[in-house]
């Protein structure tokens with residue numbers, strides 16, 4: 442029996458709250474007439490197998506062109522790059538449009554904020570400009586959270602409202618939106634109130650706030666779900682200078698400042714000492730900034746990193762439309778798709794993957810290989826930046842002694858699931874910050890996999906998993922409302938004897954609104970349950 446026939450996933454979509462949907466995975470062969478992959482095969486002159494982050498030409502594998510019956514799925518656009526691109530394109534002065542079909546909640550939060558912000562710091566007379574004709578004050582409807590409504594095609598509609606001088610930014614549950622836009626707003630000299638939802642009100646922010654306060658800003662937190670920022674003095678904006686962090690709890694503090702500090706009148710320095718985790722995300726920030734003409738110099742020595750940021754810079758970019766097709770694929774979400782391939786016992790092709798990438802979560806490729814999962818990667822013929830990964834049925838997974846997750850914290854839940862299928866003991870360490878996400882992802886992952894029957898335990902900074910193979914427990918719950926745990930649970934249904942029941946699956950919209958639709962296309966079937974089922 443195929444593993445893929447074992448799993449059954451039951452989920453509840455909100456906000457209806459009463460509708461339960463059963464999703465069972467059945468091995469449905471993908472049927473297609475003219476196969477685009479086959480066509481691409483003929484167009485390609487050569488195939489490359491990519492090892493690590495370097496690529497070498499290779500002869501095509503003997504079984505390579507057998508495309509017709511392969512299930513395939515394209516990775517969605519990278520959420521992290523989308524946030525960055527929207528901010529940079531907007532600061533470059535564009536009338537921002539999004540061309541994205543499956544817009545996630547997090548990206549919507551950043552977009553809605555950026556279309557309301559001026560794109561340049563105030564001029565000497567303190568007039569703030571969104572565009573040439575924008576007045577000094579913002580037109581902000583009084584209903585917080587629903588202003589600047591954006592349809593999913595990306596057109597901004599303002600619903601009218603009163604004039605007030607404080608901008609409302611609804612971050613939803615997006616840490617990136619909050620931590621990137623706090624410094625950006627401060628650099629633009631805008632008084633703003635950030636609305637925080639779900640776990641975002643508990644996630645670390647004080648280290649960034651302290652630095653902003655040391656540089657001319659006043660931050661008030663009257664309630665946990667709201668944070669206000671303004672200049673300490675009237676019309677004061679963020680002051681340049683030295684910003685210091687000791688083992689920062691989030692790299693997003695650094696990325697946010699890197700977006701903001703080039704806009705200040707004088708030069709600044711960011712100095713980081715101690716442990717600097719999730720560094721790959723800062724590299725992503727720097728790569729976007731470079732494309733927008735922003736000059737930042739980095740030096741590092743043992744446990745100190747210094748970013749030197751000249752002031753008075755301007756973002757320069759050509760396009761005002763952020764198009765999902767021009768953003769590289771998301772390795773964090775692709776990791777779940779690749780794991781589904783590995784666990785299903787069938788061949789799966791994941792396309793739209795940047796084989797060379799700054800994304801730390803590209804690490805999943807190396808981890809899959811270390812787990813002993815057979816895969817092949819090859820770049821696209823037209824844009825060699827993009828590539829495809831084929832996952833083949835594998836005999837059995839090998840455990841991995843030690844996985845340092847300090848640069849890829851978002852992979853922790855899905856790695857833990859893969860480790861349950863490996864022969865032996867796998868330890869994940871360096872993942873303390875996984876506790877500081879949409880949920881405590883170490884205890885959440887440990888709890889849900891334990892309920893499913895896995896042998897897993899928590900350490901202070903990671904997880905220890907003894908591979909057991911097929912999981913014989915059962916799970917009913919909301920996956921801690923955490924998109925990454927919910928997606929991992931969906932994948933776990935492939936190796937679980939009992940149904941996996943997830944309430945509130947809508948939480949996946951934080952990063953991957955189409956996730957369950959994609960599962961449907963891959964052969965998972967859905968069934969609506971009544972409350973009595």
Ligand SMILES: O=C(O)C1=C[C@@H](OP(=O)(O)O)[C@@H](O)[C@H](O)C1
Pocket residue numbers: 520521617690691692693696718719722723850851874
């Ligand atoms: O900058 C980014 O895009 C992100 C940085 C990481 O956060 P930390 O730096 O807080 O680890 C990551 O977990 C998050 O999902 C996205």
Ligand SMILES: C=C(OP(=O)(O)O)C(=O)O
Pocket residue numbers: 547614615616617618851878879925952
């Ligand atoms: C932690 C995440 O995002 P953010 O920090 O932007 O909320 C995530 O997407 O897993």
